[in-house]
Amino acid sequence: MWEEGAQTVLLASGFNEHWGLTDFWPLLLLPLAVLPWVLRGQMNFPHPALQGLPADPLSAWLDRLWKMALSLLILALSLALTGPYLKSQYVEKIGRGAHVMIVLDRSASMNEPFVKKGDDAQARVPKMEVARKVLKTLVAQGHDDLMGMVTFSTSPILAAPLGNDREFVQAALDATEAGGMGFTAVARGLGMALDYFADQPVTGARAMVLVSDGGAHLDGKTQDMLRAMFMRQKASLYWIYLRSESGVSLKQSLAEGENIDAYPEYALHEYFQTLNVPYRVYEAENPQAVMAAVRDISTLKNKPTRYLEPVSRQDLSQYAYGLAWLAAVCLICLYALELKRWQA
Amino acid sequence: MRLRFSEAWRAVVKGLVGGWSGQGSRLYAWRKACLIATFVLLTIILFRPHLMLPNRVYDWYFVVDITQSMNVPDYQVAGKSISRLQIAKQSIRKTLSALPCGSRVALGMFTERNVVNVVEPVEVCAHFAALDQTVASMDWRMAWAADSFIAHGLYNALEQAPELGKQIRVMFFTDGQQAPPANPKYMPGYAGKPGDVQGYLVGMGKPVASKIPKLDEKNAVSGYWEQEEVQRFGNFGMAETLSVLAMEQGQHDRNAGHGPGTDLLNNAHLSALDEQNLQRLANTTGLNYVRLEQSAQSSSWATGLGMTAWRWADTDLRPWLAVPAIVCWLLYLLLTFSGSRWVKWLARRWSGIRLRSH
Numbered sequence: 001m002w003e004e005g006a007q008t009v010l011l012a013s014g015f016n017e018h019w020g021l022t023d024f025w026p027l028l029l030l031p032l033a034v035l036p037w038v039l040r041g042q043m044n045f046p047h048p049a050l051q052g053l054p055a056d057p058l059s060a061w062l063d064r065l066w067k068m069a070l071s072l073l074i075l076a077l078s079l080a081l082t083g084p085y086l087k088s089q090y091v092e093k094i095g096r097g098a099h100v101m102i103v104l105d106r107s108a109s110m111n112e113p114f115v116k117k118g119d120d121a122q123a124r125v126p127k128m129e130v131a132r133k134v135l136k137t138l139v140a141q142g143h144d145d146l147m148g149m150v151t152f153s154t155s156p157i158l159a160a161p162l163g164n165d166r167e168f169v170q171a172a173l174d175a176t177e178a179g180g181m182g183f184t185a186v187a188r189g190l191g192m193a194l195d196y197f198a199d200q201p202v203t204g205a206r207a208m209v210l211v212s213d214g215g216a217h218l219d220g221k222t223q224d225m226l227r228a229m230f231m232r233q234k235a236s237l238y239w240i241y242l243r244s245e246s247g248v249s250l251k252q253s254l255a256e257g258e259n260i261d262a263y264p265e266y267a268l269h270e271y272f273q274t275l276n277v278p279y280r281v282y283e284a285e286n287p288q289a290v291m292a293a294v295r296d297i298s299t300l301k302n303k304p305t306r307y308l309e310p311v312s313r314q315d316l317s318q319y320a321y322g323l324a325w326l327a328a329v330c331l332i333c334l335y336a337l338e339l340k341r342w343q344a
Numbered sequence: 345m346r347l348r349f350s351e352a353w354r355a356v357v358k359g360l361v362g363g364w365s366g367q368g369s370r371l372y373a374w375r376k377a378c379l380i381a382t383f384v385l386l387t388i389i390l391f392r393p394h395l396m397l398p399n400r401v402y403d404w405y406f407v408v409d410i411t412q413s414m415n416v417p418d419y420q421v422a423g424k425s426i427s428r429l430q431i432a433k434q435s436i437r438k439t440l441s442a443l444p445c446g447s448r449v450a451l452g453m454f455t456e457r458n459v460v461n462v463v464e465p466v467e468v469c470a471h472f473a474a475l476d477q478t479v480a481s482m483d484w485r486m487a488w489a490a491d492s493f494i495a496h497g498l499y500n501a502l503e504q505a506p507e508l509g510k511q512i513r514v515m516f517f518t519d520g521q522q523a524p525p526a527n528p529k530y531m532p533g534y535a536g537k538p539g540d541v542q543g544y545l546v547g548m549g550k551p552v553a554s555k556i557p558k559l560d561e562k563n564a565v566s567g568y569w570e571q572e573e574v575q576r577f578g579n580f581g582m583a584e585t586l587s588v589l590a591m592e593q594g595q596h597d598r599n600a601g602h603g604p605g606t607d608l609l610n611n612a613h614l615s616a617l618d619e620q621n622l623q624r625l626a627n628t629t630g631l632n633y634v635r636l637e638q639s640a641q642s643s644s645w646a647t648g649l650g651m652t653a654w655r656w657a658d659t660d661l662r663p664w665l666a667v668p669a670i671v672c673w674l675l676y677l678l679l680t681f682s683g684s685r686w687v688k689w690l691a692r693r694w695s696g697i698r699l700r701s702h
Binding site for chain 1: 372375382462473476478485486669673679680681684
């Protein structure tokens with residue numbers, strides 16, 4: 001019954017739900033706090049007739065204060081040792097710079113080699129590796145921007161939420177080394193990244209950085225939906241185009257009489273131009289082109305925005321340590337008041 | 345008369361103090377030293393000292409099954425039905441906040457035959473926000489295919505684990521649902537040695553079969569999977585019976601190679617925790633099979649014995665200073681109360697022990 005009662009009290013106080021203790025053994029030290037109150041026989045100067053001296057209320061209070069400080073010190077220290085913490089806390093952060101969502105193609109076609117002029121040894125680099133290199137330079141720059149990443153093949157996966165945790169985006173990029181699979185569902189990937197901005201007021205530049213070989217066909221309905229989403233979220237689109245060996249350059253227009261459906265990347269490029277949002281395409285053929293993309297993105301600005309970021313746990317033990325320190329200061333002061341020698 | 349009295353009194357006091365001071369001044373010095381030591385230790389603590397020290401941390405690769413059978417709401421929390429996927433996500437998020445700083449966590453998702461590594465191991469405290477949000481965003485819609493070959497997926501995760509870190513452990517959340525039903529003869533074997541990678545195979549759901557919901561765009565239940573809709577390619581590969589005699593006696597496995605020749609398909613549209621299968625997989629891989637009943641359980645598994653990885657990590661030194669401070673406090677207290685019967689008794693015992701040991 002007693003246990004049940006204790007459990008109810010613990011549950012009502014939100015134990016394990018809102019707060020917790022790291023260790024439990026220091027609770028065994030708590031009873032030490034009664035020692036100053038039960039022990040008798042303090043250091044004293046022998047006096048033949050203590051009864052003869054008048055009671056001194058000030059001294060009695062000082063004695064009580066001293067005992068309280070002693071108890072407080074040990075109580076605070078044992079509580080501090082248990083390591084109390086609050087769970088699921090949020091800290092307010094201020095974000096400057098643009099909100100950049102990277103949309104990375106992870107489809108099987110990204111395993112194919114990337115077109116490159118020059119020696120043959122380098123020509124066989126998979127597009128995925130080129131994409132990773134490009135993105136690493138992007139992620140390493142512009143530390144004010146908030147960044148996130150969506151990877152997509154047949155379906156999109158949120159790999160890194162929008163935030164200022166660059167290392168996490170790097171780790172998510174490293175995880176793409178496993179290789180691609182499935183189809184290129186560009187629309188779903190962009191859709192998920194755009195969804196990430198939904199329900200948030202537009203406070204400044206929002207950029208979608210699409211890294212893909214563009215081997216995808218969008219039907220009319222999807223095109224309209226995506227166009228509406230781009231307009232609503234006011235996001236600009238930067239496409240870092242990884243050209244396949246069989247792919248075309250987007251810089252020159254198609255020759256007369258060519259069927260546009262044979263070049264899905266070209267069709268995609270044409271469609272993106274009709275989005276009514278700022279759109280730029282970069283062909284990742286040389287480092288300069290990539291750096292141009294990185295530079296363009298870093299010029300984007302944003303109003304400082306406040307956002308809440310979850311933290312794992314908020315440590316409360318420092319407060320307890322502080323309390324113990326105050327008690328120690330009190331004890332030192334009282335020690336200074338002690339008579340070290342009998343002055344008659 | 346009065347003068348004489350005061351003179352005598354002074355003499356008495358002098359004598360007593362003198363007698364006291366032989367041993368007393370030493371006690372006094374110790375008492376002072378203890379108090380000062382307590383104060384100094386506590387003052388250092390205020391500056392939050394920390395140091396890189398070998399520390400007990402945990403490296404985990406959490407893999408979540410995101411196939412549709414994980415949408416079955418057969419968990420009850422405070423009177424509400426909650427899906428297996430939700431509970432799996434909740435447990436990972438609880439575990440994230442239970443892991444000590446310096447631990448590293450990688451995330452992965454499973455459908456079809458493989459596990460996609462979403463993020464490589466990152467430190468759990470510095471990247472808590474991102475980890476937490478990534479887990480929260482895990483959704484059955486991220487599945488790139490609808491099949492669920494649990495053995496393939498588990499072996500795939502165990503293959504990936506050594507590449508993610510030497511001491512990494514795997515925690516695989518799944519209900520063990522195999523869809524479509526597979527021919528047991530054509531299941532892969534585990535390439536590694538059992539126990540190469542340690543960890544837990546976490547069984548989700550109830551052993552009682554439930555219908556698998558179909559969810560619409562708003563995650564509302566729009567129907568349930570029916571038997572007719574289940575893929576019927578259960579018996580791929582070679583027919584089990586090749587003898588003409590057996591076929592004449594009514595068996596026609598070869599000619600019905602793509603039909604539901606076995607009773608495997610009878611309840612394939614239902615999903616229950618397949619403990620038998622998971623237990624078998626756990627035995628072949630050397631993982632521990634456990635059944636998740638509450639989302640909080642996984643944090644104690646994750647920080648359990650045998651799952652520890654020792655690594656240099658940023659260590660909080662405050663407890664290491666607080667313990668000596670408590671010892672100093674206790675000495676100060678006992679020296680102050682040196683006149684007490686208890687303390688005298690303790691001192692006698694202590695010196696007795698000391699004498700005996702000499």
